[in-house]
Each structure stands twice: as structure tokens, then as C-alpha cells.
Amino acid sequence: MPTLAPIADDVHAIALTPRSGVNAYLLGDVLVDAGMTFQAGALLKALQGRAVSALALTHAHLDHAGGARKVATTLGVPYWAGARDAEAASTGVAVMAGGLPGPLAPLAQRIGNFPGHPVARELVEGDEIGAGFVVLDTPGHSPGHVSYWREADRTLVCGDVLNGMHLLTSVKGLHTPPAKFTPNVADNTASAKRLAALRPARVLFGHGPAWTDPDALERFAAGL
Numbered sequence: 001m002p003t004l005a006p007i008a009d010d011v012h013a014i015a016l017t018p019r020s021g022v023n024a025y026l027l028g029d030v031l032v033d034a035g036m037t038f039q040a041g042a043l044l045k046a047l048q049g050r051a052v053s054a055l056a057l058t059h060a061h062l063d064h065a066g067g068a069r070k071v072a073t074t075l076g077v078p079y080w081a082g083a084r085d086a087e088a089a090s091t092g093v094a095v096m097a098g099g100l101p102g103p104l105a106p107l108a109q110r111i112g113n114f115p116g117h118p119v120a121r122e123l124v125e126g127d128e129i130g131a132g133f134v135v136l137d138t139p140g141h142s143p144g145h146v147s148y149w150r151e152a153d154r155t156l157v158c159g160d161v162l163n164g165m166h167l168l169t170s171v172k173g174l175h176t177p178p179a180k181f182t183p184n185v186a187d188n189t190a191s192a193k194r195l196a197a198l199r200p201a202r203v204l205f206g207h208g209p210a211w212t213d214p215d216a217l218e219r220f221a222a223g224l
């Protein structure tokens, strides 16, 4: 049963699996990401009694957008996504990186699909979303992947530009997302270097616990 954990001023983390394996965040009253389709009910329970004004994605993949339709319709809030991910979020058909070969390709695509929902606002670089956070355009893991940055206390919500854990072992550490699920690895590397150069005091990942060591982050990004 996920709960809201305060993690910075007016910021809560909502771990949808043990060890922060899949995360959503509440930035002021803006919910960021909605987990997998089957996690929507638990996420809604965790949000009970909380004001939520919008659901904003980091990117349109099934482990972030899967629960979006149920969460947005149940709460009656608008759905926001990065402009170049808006079509994928609306249709539920993610942009994939090759996937399985030949006759299995349509199967791989179907596995990556999720319930689509109309996007009411297409987010672009510099947009303010609330609680002092602005949109950073960080493409690569998906074409319209965005991150959310608050300069005042150097809090960064980075989605899957970087993972804060090994996805198979769930051991904490910095990793790039699997190339198989990253249509443009070069763009994602540039996005990771850009985010590391901000020297965030805390990085809040789609997968993994918060990272609070900007020096180690810079060293990791320099090695990419």
C-alpha cells in the first residue's frame, strides 16, 4: 500500500512498488506520472484527501502512463505531457526502440501499449507547472521526455533519463535506461549530461530512491 512520503518542500514521493522500484510524485498539487495500469487503484488510494489539479507525465511509457487514464478520469483532472509525447500519451501507443525481431515485432509493440487518454496541455521547455517547477526538454528515452526542475532548492524530477537503481536487482545506483527501451540513446546521453550539469541537490527518479550526491552524478555523466 503506497503512501505519500515528504521528500522536499511541498514535494511528496509515492513509491508504487517496494524499494521505490516505480515512483510517482506530487509536486504541490500536480501529480507526476501514474505507474502501471494495474497500480492506478493503489495510487488513487494514496492520494485520498489530497488536492490534485493535474496529472503531468515525464514520458509516455506504460510504467509511467499506464495508470493515467484511470487516475485522470477518476480525479477529473487534465492530462499533461511533453509535446512530442502527446500523441503517444493520447493513443497509448509508445514509440519503441526496435523491440523484438521480425514476426514478433507487433507483439513487442502491444506489450508496450497502455490505455490512452486525451492530452489537454502539451508541455515545452520553460513551462511552469506549479510548486516552483519548470519543464526541461530531455528527449532520448522517449521523443518528448520532459524533466521537472526547481532551481530554488535544486530539486530535479528526471523520469527515466537516468535510473536510480539497477532495474533487475533493484540495488541503488546510477544507470542509464536500457537501450532496448530508449529510441534515441545519443539524445538521452545529452539529456543526462545536461541534467547532471545542473548539480541537483536531489534527483527524483522514475525508478529508484532519491539521489543526493551531485558530485557522483557529474562523474557518472562525464563517463557516458
Ligand SMILES: [Zn+2]
Binding pocket: 061, 063, 064, 160, 206, 207
Ligand atoms: Zn520507466
